[in-house]
Amino acid sequence: MTGQFEGALGIEDVLAREGVYVGATAGVSMWPLLRHRRDTVVVEPCAGRLRVHDVPLYRRGDAYVLHRIVEVRPDSYVICGDNCVEKERGVTDEQILGVLAGLYRDDRPVSLDSRAYRAYVRAWCALYPVRRIWKRARAKAARALRSAKRRA
Amino acid sequence: MARIKDGFVLREVAGQAVVIATGEASEGFHGMVKLNGTGKRIWQGLTEGRTDDDIARDLAQEYGVSPERAAADVREFVEQVREAGFLAS
Numbered sequence: 001m002t003g004q005f006e007g008a009l010g011i012e013d014v015l016a017r018e019g020v021y022v023g024a025t026a027g028v029s030m031w032p033l034l035r036h037r038r039d040t041v042v043v044e045p046c047a048g049r050l051r052v053h054d055v056p057l058y059r060r061g062d063a064y065v066l067h068r069i070v071e072v073r074p075d076s077y078v079i080c081g082d083n084c085v086e087k088e089r090g091v092t093d094e095q096i097l098g099v100l101a102g103l104y105r106d107d108r109p110v111s112l113d114s115r116a117y118r119a120y121v122r123a124w125c126a127l128y129p130v131r132r133i134w135k136r137a138r139a140k141a142a143r144a145l146r147s148a149k150r151r152a
Numbered sequence: 153m154a155r156i157k158d159g160f161v162l163r164e165v166a167g168q169a170v171v172i173a174t175g176e177a178s179e180g181f182h183g184m185v186k187l188n189g190t191g192k193r194i195w196q197g198l199t200e201g202r203t204d205d206d207i208a209r210d211l212a213q214e215y216g217v218s219p220e221r222a223a224a225d226v227r228e229f230v231e232q233v234r235e236a237g238f239l240a241s
Binding site for chain 2: 011014018020021022023024026037038040042102104107109
């Protein structure tokens with residue numbers, strides 16, 4: 001036997017059976033860290049409660065979400081994607097399937113213990129207020145532009 | 153000659169070789185495929201565009217098995233990969 005094909009299994013099944021899930025991510029909510037269907041994540045089951053800046057994989061209804069913890073509360077987490085400005089509150093440990101343990105940017109492995117990754121996390125999270133102002137201003141400008149076009 | 157579809161890539165995670173889908177291929181395949189040492193060698197040979205015979209010859213040398221056994225392993229693997237839909241037509 002040269003391979004084990006597990007395409008029919010869900011992520012929960014793979015994590016429970018193998019102790020690790022590896023796959024490409026879809027969406028732009030964790031950009032610039034993770035690019036749509038291009039970069040690969042390595043997710044492992046959690047060992048206890050998570051910490052600020054950990055990136056859990058959790059269920060939101062039928063969807064799988066991989067976003068960053070920005071605040072740890074006694075009974076839940078506040079979570080926000082690196083490319084998002086709206087925070088999600090009330091994510092519980094019961095919803096969490098695993099936590100990001102490593103990633104590949106294209107074919108290049110990136111360690112979460114590396115200096116470059118840690119610098120990225122610190123800088124990107126510190127820039128959150130600036131990103132929020134920028135995104136809201138941009139959305140407001142887009143709305144104004146659409147409104148002006150309708151009136152013209 | 154068998155050829156792997158674009159988007160299916162080999163990753164090494166904690167010493168374990170797994171195949172996953174990226175790009176457009178990941179729209180239709182969300183799982184992962186674990187490979188043992190032989191499977192990894194065959195996969196690498198296929199992605200390098202080598203023939204089944206070439207891959208089997210190297211396998212026989214590397215693992216010290218008969219050419220017939222190596223050829224059978226390659227055939228079995230290629231058939232599994234074909235059934236999983238990873239081969240370009």
